[in-house]
Amino acid sequence: MCDLDRLKAVTIVRVAGRDMLVIWNEGDVVACDRVCPHEQADLGRGRVEAGRLFCPRHAASFDLRDGAITAGWPSPPLRLYPVRITGEQVWVDTGMRQSER
Numbered sequence: 001m002c003d004l005d006r007l008k009a010v011t012i013v014r015v016a017g018r019d020m021l022v023i024w025n026e027g028d029v030v031a032c033d034r035v036c037p038h039e040q041a042d043l044g045r046g047r048v049e050a051g052r053l054f055c056p057r058h059a060a061s062f063d064l065r066d067g068a069i070t071a072g073w074p075s076p077p078l079r080l081y082p083v084r085i086t087g088e089q090v091w092v093d094t095g096m097r098q099s100e101r
C-alpha cells in the first residue's frame with residue numbers, strides 16, 4: 001500500500017484511491033483518515049511534530065497514539081487504523097479501527 005523508504009523521506013503519504021494517510025512518526029508508522037474530524041480540512045496538507053498531526057486549517061492537532069484532538073476542541077478523535085510492515089511495504093487494515101484490535 002505504501003513504500004517504507006518513501007514514507008521516511010516525506011513523512012506523510014496520501015493513500016491512492018482512499019481518504020487515508022500513512023505517517024512516519026518518530027520511528028513509528030501510523031495510518032489515519034485524511035479528512036479532519038473537526039471541519040473536514042485535508043490533513044494531508046498538515047505537518048507532524050512531536051508525535052502530533054497538526055491540521056492545516058486550525059491550531060488544533062491530533063495525538064498519533066490515539067487520535068485525540070487538542071483539549072478544548074469540539075471534535076471526535078481522528079480515526080486511526082492498524083498497520084503491518086512486511087519488508088519495505090506498509091499495509092493498512094482499512095476495515096478495522098485501531099481500538100478494535
Ligand code: FES
Binds near residue numbers: 037040058
Ligand atoms: S478543520 Fe482541522 S482542526 Fe479544524
